[in-house]
Amino acid sequence: MTDKETKAEELKKYKREWNNKWRKEHAEEYRKIQRECHKRLLNKVKNEIFSLLGNKCNDINCLVKGRCRDKRCLQVDHVNGGGAIERRKYGSNVIKYWRSVIEKINSGSKNYQLLCANCNWIKRYNNNEVRRGKRYKSTITK
Ligand SMILES: [Zn+2]
Numbered sequence: 165m166t167d168k169e170t171k172a173e174e175l176k177k178y179k180r181e182w183n184n185k186w187r188k189e190h191a192e193e194y195r196k197i198q199r200e201c202h203k204r205l206l207n208k209v210k211n212e213i214f215s216l217l218g219n220k221c222n223d224i225n226c227l228v229k230g231r232c233r234d235k236r237c238l239q240v241d242h243v244n245g246g247g248a249i250e251r252r253k254y255g256s257n258v259i260k261y262w263r264s265v266i267e268k269i270n271s272g273s274k275n276y277q278l279l280c281a282n283c284n285w286i287k288r289y290n291n292n293e294v295r296r297g298k299r300y301k302s303t304i305t306k
Pocket residue numbers: 221222223225226227228231232279280281282283284
């Protein structure tokens with residue numbers, strides 16, 4: 165190892181230690197920063213998926229005039245169901261999950277669509293994807 169490399173290593177080590185110390189001393193602040201970062205990243209990834217999927221509800225019978233485009237209500241739906249199982253594979257790593265979805269859409273997958281919350285629930289209800297579907301179906305009529 166050359167002198168320069170040793171110095172670089174030392175500097176790296178020093179930075180790492182300093183960071184660790186800072187994190188310990190500012191645990192609360194650090195968590196806050198991490199949360200913010202995560203939120204921003206999640207937003208970015210979600211925005212990417214939304215534009216890949218057309219930025220609006222995909223249901224032609226959407227209750228919102230001109231189909232819902234409000235990002236607060238739009239949800240990624242699995243055309244053939246099975247979203248929960250797929251999601252579980254990624255555990256709490258939501259960003260990794262969404263990135264995998266982006267990859268699949270980019271390689272031509274037609275398994276995903278955007279639905280607004282209304283249309284998504286109606287679809288789930290009709291397909292009996294609601295957990296208590298059977299009991300629901302006997303009591304709810306349109
Ligand atoms: Zn809709």
